[in-house]
Amino acid sequence: MEFSQLIKERYSVRKYKPDMLRQDDLNAILKAGMLAPTGCNYQPQRIYVLQSDEVVAKIRSLTRCAFDAPVVLLIALDETEDWKSPLEAGCRAGIQDVSIVADHMMLAAWDRGVGSCWVNYFKPSEVKAAFDLPKNETPVLLMTLGYPADDAKPLKLHYESKTVSEIVKRL
Numbered sequence: 652m653e654f655s656q657l658i659k660e661r662y663s664v665r666k667y668k669p670d671m672l673r674q675d676d677l678n679a680i681l682k683a684g685m686l687a688p689t690g691c692n693y694q695p696q697r698i699y700v701l702q703s704d705e706v707v708a709k710i711r712s713l714t715r716c717a718f719d720a721p722v723v724l725l726i727a728l729d730e731t732e733d734w735k736s737p738l739e740a741g742c743r744a745g746i747q748d749v750s751i752v753a754d755h756m757m758l759a760a761w762d763r764g765v766g767s768c769w770v771n772y773f774k775p776s777e778v779k780a781a782f783d784l785p786k787n788e789t790p791v792l793l794m795t796l797g798y799p800a801d802d803a804k805p806l807k808l809h810y811e812s813k814t815v816s817e818i819v820k821r822l
C-alpha cells in the first residue's frame with residue numbers, strides 16, 4: 652500500500668475475525684520491528700508472542716483491551732540493554748526504542764491487512780509476574796493483532812485531531 656494512504660487509513664482495531672493470524676503475516680510484522688532503528692542499535696526490545704489459547708486467555712484476564720484478538724504481542728524493555736546518556740542522568744532511549752519498534756510493526760501489520768491496537772491499559776507488574784518475565788524486563792505495551800472483523804470501525808477518537816498550530820511551534 653502507498654505509504655501516505657497507509658498512515659491515513661490505519662486505525663486501532665478493537666474487533667477481530669476469529670481466524671488465526673497467518674504465520675507469514677506474523678513473521679513479516681516481527682521482521683518490520685527488527686528493521687526499526689534503536690538508540691546506538693542496542694535493540695533492547697523483547698517481544699513475546701501470545702498465541703496459544705492458554706496464554707491468550709491469561710492476557711484477556713489481565714486487561715479488557717486484549718479484545719478478541721487471536722494474537723497479542725507483549726513488548727517489553729530489557730532495562731539493562733538500552734542506551735543510557737552520559738550527558739544527563741536519567742536520559743535513556745529504552746521507551747523510545749520500544750515505541751519505534753512497535754510503530755514499525757503496527758504499520759507493517761496494516762500494510763498486510765492485519766489490524767492492531769496499541770494497549771497500555773494493563774498493570775505492567777501484574778503482566779510481568781503472570782508471564783514470568785526476567786527480572787530485568789519491564790512490559791511497556793501490548794499489541795493486539797488479527798484480521799479486522801467485517802464490522803470493525805474506528806472509534807470517534809480516531810478522527811479527533813488537534814490543529815497543526817497547537818502541535819507545531821516554529822522557533
Ligand SMILES: Cc1cc2nc3c(=O)[nH]c(=O)nc-3n(C[C@H](O)[C@H](O)[C@H](O)COP(=O)(O)O)c2cc1C
Pocket residue numbers: 661662663664665716768769770771772773805806808809810
Ligand atoms: C501509547 C498508547 C497507548 C494506548 N493505549 C490504549 C489502550 O490501552 N486501549 C485502547 O483501546 N487503545 C489504546 N491506544 C489507542 C489510542 O486510543 C488510539 O491510537 C487513538 O485514540 C487514535 O485512534 P486510532 O489509532 O484509531 O487512529 C493507545 C495508543 C497509544 C499510542
